[in-house]
Amino acid sequence: MEDTDLTPKRAAVLVASESVADAELVGKLLQDEFHNVRLSTKPDFAVEDFEAHRPSVLVLAFDTLEAAQRYYIGLYRLSTVVHETRHRVVVLCNKHDVWTVYDLCSKGHFDDYVLFWPATNDAPRIRMSVHQALRIMTVKAEAGDVAPRAAPAGVSAPPAPRPARVEAQTDTVVLGATLADAQAAKSAAQARQSTSGQAEAASQPLAVLIVEDDEFQQKLIGRLMNGLGIEILFAGTGAEAIERMWERKPDLVLMDVGLPDTNGVEATRKIKSIAQFGHVPILMVTGHSERNIVVESLKAGAADFLVKPFDKNTLHEKLRQFMPALAAS
Known part of the structure; x- marks a missing residue:
């Protein structure tokens, strides 16, 4: 395994979010001190973004804790390299999810959380969390512990290699699946979303x-x-x-x-x-x-x-x- 540069100026940091504005906000807060920050805002390319950047620190800046969990579990189910990539995970949350995310961190699902939404009352806290993640990884590496982090609960063996991504003319293929799989998944998701929305509205x-x-x-x-x-x-x-x-x-x-x-x-x-x-x-x-x-x-x-x-x-x-x-x- 190659040595990973964990210094703030070179360490790879990936900010994942469904909102471009949220990702850009978090990215700007980090870029003054961390010079290798990338953003991932298109769900269709979540796996590709992670595999291309191989982040040492993954920052989940999603609107809800459930969305952050879905994203991260999805990486482990679809990526062939996340299982072997040493990284730590920082999740941004709102005050209503603090105890839930604390429990997830204590169980190892995530590594740290920052109370960030809706107001960034302590903006430097996210920088400190990334610094702390890099320090912990450095100490572990110096001690000879270079094992990748364990998969989240409910995810076991690495997935089989994905088929080559098929480019659609109008819609991007979902997470590297084939075009037919993507269209089927998209239709099913829209149906579920419509049913769920109608039930909630009622x-x-x-x-x-x-x-x-x-x-x-x-x-x-x-x-x-x-x-x-x-x-x-x-x-x-x-x-x-x-x-x-x-x-x-x-x-x-x-x-x-x-x-x-x-x-x-x-x-x-x-x-x-x-x-x-x-x-x-x-x-x-x-x-x-x-x-x-x-x-x-x-x-x-x-x-x-x-x-x-x-x-x-x-x-x-x-x-x-x-x-x-x-x-x-």
């Missing part, structure tokens, strides 16, 4: 998050939605709004312009910067309609406005406009 009511620090206004807007069968969520600050969205992703947000910890424009900008919430429409609620507020809100990603005072009919019209499922009911 089991959960539509949800609207009201971001308003005035309790009277919260109750007033909530009463105006009575009879629509909507689950109503409340947040009194911008920070609380993001927390509530992680707990239960709403179908629409009513955002007050004035909040105690920030303003509604900045809160909207932060929400829209999170990939999982980018498609959720945000309606700004304001007592005035100055041009600068309108312009800045639209730039931040707001979909529309509600100017106080508004009545029940106006609110219902806006809700139906931005929640098609409500309009169809």
Whole structure:
């Protein structure tokens, strides 16, 4: 086995994610200190990216812990070299998954985790985690321990060599499988996703998050939605709004312009910067309609406005406009 350079300037680091923006964010945080960082953002080429880069440190920057697990188990099931590649795995998680990922790390499924989503309050922590991974690998190598890491639970023997990748004219083949396998897998996945989405939509009511620090206004807007069968969520600050969205992703947000910890424009900008919430429409609620507020809100990603005072009919019209499922009911 070749000696692997584990110095920060040469050690291979691979950042894997389904989001180009997330991968680029993590990559930028690392590139100042680690000069051999690569990004892997196309699921179709996950195995090829790993095998081409042979990372000493693999950073999993996925939206959910489940996605990170699927990716990593998929590598072991499909790659012919991951079993023999010495590497350590750092997974980025949100606060709701901390204990779960801690348990996975303690069992050896991953090596370390960083509480990273939705806010990078301790951005240097990810750099330190990579430094620590390289130090541990260096100490082990000096002690003569150059064995590759064990496969995740549920994965045993290395896979047989994959057939040559068949290039499709319009769709990339999934993880090096043959074209027929890829098309079959794609169709099955779409069917499962459609069924799962329909089941989830049927089991959960539509949800609207009201971001308003005035309790009277919260109750007033909530009463105006009575009879629509909507689950109503409340947040009194911008920070609380993001927390509530992680707990239960709403179908629409009513955002007050004035909040105690920030303003509604900045809160909207932060929400829209999170990939999982980018498609959720945000309606700004304001007592005035100055041009600068309108312009800045639209730039931040707001979909529309509600100017106080508004009545029940106006609110219902806006809700139906931005929640098609409500309009169809």
